[in-house]
Amino acid sequence: MKEKSYYIILFLTFVSVVAGGLLAYFSAYTAPYIAADKKKQLEQAILDVVPGAVKSRTVKEVGDFKVYEGLDGDGKSLGYAVFAVGPGFSDKISLIFGMDAKREKITLMRVLEQKDTPGLGAKVADEESFLKFWKERDLTKGEILLAKPPKEASSLKPNEVNAISGATISSRGVVAIVNGAVAQLKKEVP
Template sequence: MSEVANMETQNLASSKKMLLAMVGIGIISALLIVTTFELTLPRVQRLKAEALEKAIFEVLPGTVNTQAFGVNANGELFKMKEGDKTETAIYAGYDNNDNIVGYAIEASGQGYADIIRILYGYEPDKETLIGFQVLESKETPGLGDKIEKEEHFLNNFKALDVSLSNNNKLQNKVITVKQGEKQNPWEIDGITGATISSRAIGNIIGTSTSELVPILYNHYKKNHQKPKESNEQ
């Protein structure tokens, strides 16, 4: 009996040592992960900021300076300072004479695989979208990722109509249609083989522009004192 008890005691001690070793390894691994994350976070954030800045200049050609804005509870733009956070990020682009070139707007929504983050450029003078960039996407390579590089799809955003009616609402909500079926300037010609992803872009932009274009146009009109001509049909 003593030998059996001895073996049980040894096994128990061995199990405790193994458990302690596993816990120790787990703690060390967790610390390494956290330390690595903390060390690389500033670089990741810097790279994201640089990519965003580059995208702003690309979706708003002619921009030399930018100003970040948020939207307050009254639906008005306010200038953001370093450290400020907002659910909706908007960047006004200015030319050499400090005139507004347009606004770059961040937006996001569900794609086929995951959330898609985009940036699009809005030119209030012509009431059109004039640029588009995908900031983050996990869409299927070779299919869904065509929203980032398919030329005919990107051409949709060189003059996509988002004009307002006299009641300060979009005359027509932006939508995606099947490839080859675009007939109106507010429609996005989709991508065969990437139907869900291209439709998602239409949904994201349609929702975002319906909410923000009236706000941005009013901000532009207020700062430029330019009366709006009627677009009612």
């Protein structure tokens, strides 16, 4: 009876239905945790990149491009947090950066999600290797540029950042995402 085709069909159907049911249950069970974790990370990131902010407010959301405002205890605006997504080396990179209220400089930048090469491109999310160069970058002199060749952090021009050695594509990706987001911000939130 094990060789009969109706048994084969029934067996496979049974296995698939059980597996499907199990997965549907487990996916529904974990979904709120996954969503809550994402939201918490975003909240935290907004408050991180706008120094002094204790709460945030959504200013604009256009697809993957999102602008938040960081507020102090009295509800006064301290600056903006801009969330943007763009291509990295292996997959999309999503990041968030803070701007002062006049939008003349980038205060801080954080990479929220990336799937680039561990140990190389993945260092775009690493403070020591990459993110520290993004503190207090000037936006009044045009776009952010990669320093050529990389320099000591203290001798970088105010609109320059260092690339990660061995991961130029990831570094360029991040710079392009930030520059694109700054341009889009000008358009969307004049």
